[in-house]
Amino acid sequence: MAEEKLPTRAEDFSEWYNQLVLKAQLADYAPVRGCMVVRPYGWALWENITAALDRRFKATGHQNVAFPMLIPRSFIDKEKHHVEGFSPELAVVTIGGGEELAEPLVIRPTSETIIGHMWSKWIQSYRDLPVLMNQWNSVVRWELRTKLFLRTLEFYWQEGHTAHATREEAEFETRQMLDIYTDFAVSDAAIPVIPGKKSDAEKFAGADTTFSIEAMMGDGKALQAGTSHFLGQNFAQAFEVRYLDQNGQLQHCWTTSWGLSTRFIGAIIMVHGDDQGLIMPPKLAPIQVVIVPIYKTDEEKSSVLDAARKLNAELVKAGIRVKLDEREGQSAGWKFNDWEMRGVPVRVELGPKDVAKQAAVLARRDKPGREGKVSAPLADLPVTTEKLLAEVQQALHDKALNFRKSNTHDTKNIEELKRAVENGFALASWCGSADCEAKIKEETRATMRCIPLEQEGQAGECIACGKPAPERAVFARAY
RNA sequence: CGGGGCGUAGCGCAGCCUGGUAGCGCGCCUGCCUUGGGCGCAGGAGGCCCCCGGUUCAAAUCCGGGCGCCCCGACCA
Numbered sequence: 001m002a003e004e005k006l007p008t009r010a011e012d013f014s015e016w017y018n019q020l021v022l023k024a025q026l027a028d029y030a031p032v033r034g035c036m037v038v039r040p041y042g043w044a045l046w047e048n049i050t051a052a053l054d055r056r057f058k059a060t061g062h063q064n065v066a067f068p069m070l071i072p073r074s075f076i077d078k079e080k081h082h083v084e085g086f087s088p089e090l091a092v093v094t095i096g097g098g099e100e101l102a103e104p105l106v107i108r109p110t111s112e113t114i115i116g117h118m119w120s121k122w123i124q125s126y127r128d129l130p131v132l133m134n135q136w137n138s139v140v141r142w143e144l145r146t147k148l149f150l151r152t153l154e155f156y157w158q159e160g161h162t163a164h165a166t167r168e169e170a171e172f173e174t175r176q177m178l179d180i181y182t183d184f185a186v187s188d189a190a191i192p193v194i195p196g197k198k199s200d201a202e203k204f205a206g207a208d209t210t211f212s213i214e215a216m217m218g219d220g221k222a223l224q225a226g227t228s229h230f231l232g233q234n235f236a237q238a239f240e241v242r243y244l245d246q247n248g249q250l251q252h253c254w255t256t257s258w259g260l261s262t263r264f265i266g267a268i269i270m271v272h273g274d275d276q277g278l279i280m281p282p283k284l285a286p287i288q289v290v291i292v293p294i295y296k297t298d299e300e301k302s303s304v305l306d307a308a309r310k311l312n313a314e315l316v317k318a319g320i321r322v323k324l325d326e327r328e329g330q331s332a333g334w335k336f337n338d339w340e341m342r343g344v345p346v347r348v349e350l351g352p353k354d355v356a357k358q359a360a361v362l363a364r365r366d367k368p369g370r371e372g373k374v375s376a377p378l379a380d381l382p383v384t385t386e387k388l389l390a391e392v393q394q395a396l397h398d399k400a401l402n403f404r405k406s407n408t409h410d411t412k413n414i415e416e417l418k419r420a421v422e423n424g425f426a427l428a429s430w431c432g433s434a435d436c437e438a439k440i441k442e443e444t445r446a447t448m449r450c451i452p453l454e455q456e457g458q459a460g461e462c463i464a465c466g467k468p469a470p471e472r473a474v475f476a477r478a479y
Numbered sequence: 480c481g482g483g484g485c486g487u488a489g490c491g492c493a494g495c496c497u498g499g500u501a502g503c504g505c506g507c508c509u510g511c512c513u514u515g516g517g518c519g520c521a522g523g524a525g526g527c528c529c530c531c532g533g534u535u536c537a538a539a540u541c542c543g544g545g546c547g548c549c550c551c552g553a554c555c556a
Contacts, residue, residue, distance in 0.1 A: 018549085085555090088554080088555095089554085110556090141556080143554085144480070144554075144555090145550095145552090145553095145555090151555070151556080157556070224556065225556090226556085261556050263556055264556095293514095294515055295514070296513075296514065328514095331514045332515060334516085334517045334518085336516050337516065337517045340516095351514090352515095353515080354515095
C-alpha cells in the first residue's frame with residue numbers, strides 16, 4: 001500500500017469506495033474490463049452472506065440446483081419483454097471448438113428461460129407443484145459502466161425460481177422472499193431497508209411485478225439490494241410450462257424469481273464504512289475479533305503471546321471468529337490502523353500491563369479512539385466479547401437507520417424533491433403514471449426507487465401532475 | 480456510447496515541454512533497533528518506460544496509429 005490514508009467520504013465518496021475495496025483486499029480489477037477478482041477477505045464475507053441466506057431458503061422449503069451457464073440464443077427471444085430488456089447486454093458465444101456454431105449461445109444473464117424450458121418437461125400435474133428451486137452461480141451482463149461489486153460484467157448471486165399452481169400462491173412466494181431479504185438485511189447486515197414495489201419502468205424485463213429492498217448509502221444515494229419478481233404466467237406461456245389440475249384442465253403455471261448479488265457487499269461497505277475504512281457487521285464479519293499482542297522484551301513477548309494464544313483458543317471455543325495477529329515487524333499501532341481499515345468490529349489489545357492484571361483492552365470499531373475502549377478481565381472475555389459484538393451489531397443498525405431518517409424528506413413539489421435527492425431520499429405522492437415518473441427523472445436525475453409496502457402518512461396530489469395520487473413513493477439518485 | 484484523465488520497479492508518482500547515464504516515496508529482502516495509535520538507522524534486490532510504426536547518429540521524451548484501464552454523464556442486480 002503506497003498511500004496509508006483514504007480520501008475522506010466527504011472529499012470524494014466514489015474514490016473512498018474504490019480505494020477501500022482495493023486496500024481492504026476485498027477485490028481487485030481483473031485483466032478484462034469490468035470484471036473483478038474477489039479476494040479471500042471479500043469472498044469470506046460473501047460466504048457468510050450466502051450461509052445466512054441459504055439457511056433461510058432451506059427453512060422455507062427451497063432446494064439448490066445447478067443449471068448450465070450457456071443458453072441457446074433462441075430461448076432469450078421467447079419472452080417479449082425479456083428479450084427487449086436483455087438483448088443489449090448479452091455476451092454471446094459464436095464459436096466452439098474452432099467451429100462456427102449453428103446457433104449462438106448466450107452466457108446466462110439470468111436463468112428464467114432455461115429453467116422454464118426444463119420445467120416444461122418436468123411439470124405435468126398439480127401434484128408436481130410447487131417447484132421451489134434456487135441456484136448459487138454467476139451471471140454475465142455486458143454493462144457499459146462498471147464499479148467493483150456494484151456493477152461488474154460478471155457477478156455472483158443466487159437466483160431463486162419457483163412455479164406454482166395459482167396466482168395467489170406465487171404472489172405469496174414473491175412477498176415471502178422479499179421478507180426474507182428484508183430480515184437478512186436488517187438482522188444480519190444491520191442495514192435498514194425499505195421493501196417496496198417497483199414502477200413499470202423499473203421492473204424486471206418479463207415480470208408482472210417487481211419488488212425490491214432499497215437501502216440508503218453513506219452519500220444518500222439509493223442501492224437496490226435485493227429483488228423479488230412475480231412473473232405471472234409470462235415465462236410459463238413462453239415455455240409452455242403447464243400442468244393438469246384436479247379437474248383435468250390444462251393450466252399454465254405461475255412463476256417467481258428472486259435474487260441477491262455480490263452488490264450487497266457494496267451496500268455493506270457504503271452503509272457502515274467510515275473515514276477510517278470498513279466496518280463489518282459482526283454477524284457477517286469474516287473476522288469478528290482480532291487480538292493484537294503488545295510487547296517489548298523477549299520476556300514480555302513470551303508471556304503476552306502465551307496469554308494471547310490461550311485467549312484465542314477460548315474465543316474460538318465460544319464460537320467467535322477470531323484472529324490472533326502474530327505478525328512480526330509491524331508495530332501495534334500499525335496493526336490497529338490496519339484492522340480498523342479492514343473493518344474488524346472488535347479488537348482486543350493485550351500487553352504486559354494487561355497480562356499483569358489478568359485483563360485485556362477491548363476496542364469497538366464503531367467508536368473511534370479511547371471512547372470505544374474498555375478494560376475487561378481475561379476470564380470473562382468470551383462472554384464480554386459476545387455481548388460487545390451484539391452491541392456493535394445493534395449500534396450499526398441504529399446509526400444507519402438514524403442516518404436514513406435524517407436524510408429522508410417529505411416533498412410537496414418538484415423543487416423540494418430536487419433538493420431532497422441531493423443527499424438523500426424524497427418521499428412524494430405519485431399518481432402512478434409513467435409520464436410523471438419520466439418527468440421527475442428528467443428534472444431531478446432521481447428515479448422512483450419503490451412504493452414502500454408500509455405507507456407512512458397520507459398520499460395527496462401527485463408531485464408532478466397534481467392529480468390525486470393513491471400512494472407515496474421513494475425517489476432518489478441510485479447506484 | 481459521448482466527454483475527461485492516465486499507462487515509467489509490486490503500488491503511488493516525477494522525468495517528456497527543451498531527445499543523450501531511468502529517478503523519488505512506499506512496499507519487499509538482510510541486519511540492528513523498536514512495538515500501548517500508521518517507529519528509526521544502515522545495506523540490498525527489483526525496469527520490454529503499454530504495443531506497433533516513423534523521424535533522428537541517438538527516443539520514456541518528438542510524430543502517426545493501435546490497445547488498455549480509471550473517472551464523469553445516458554441504460555442496468
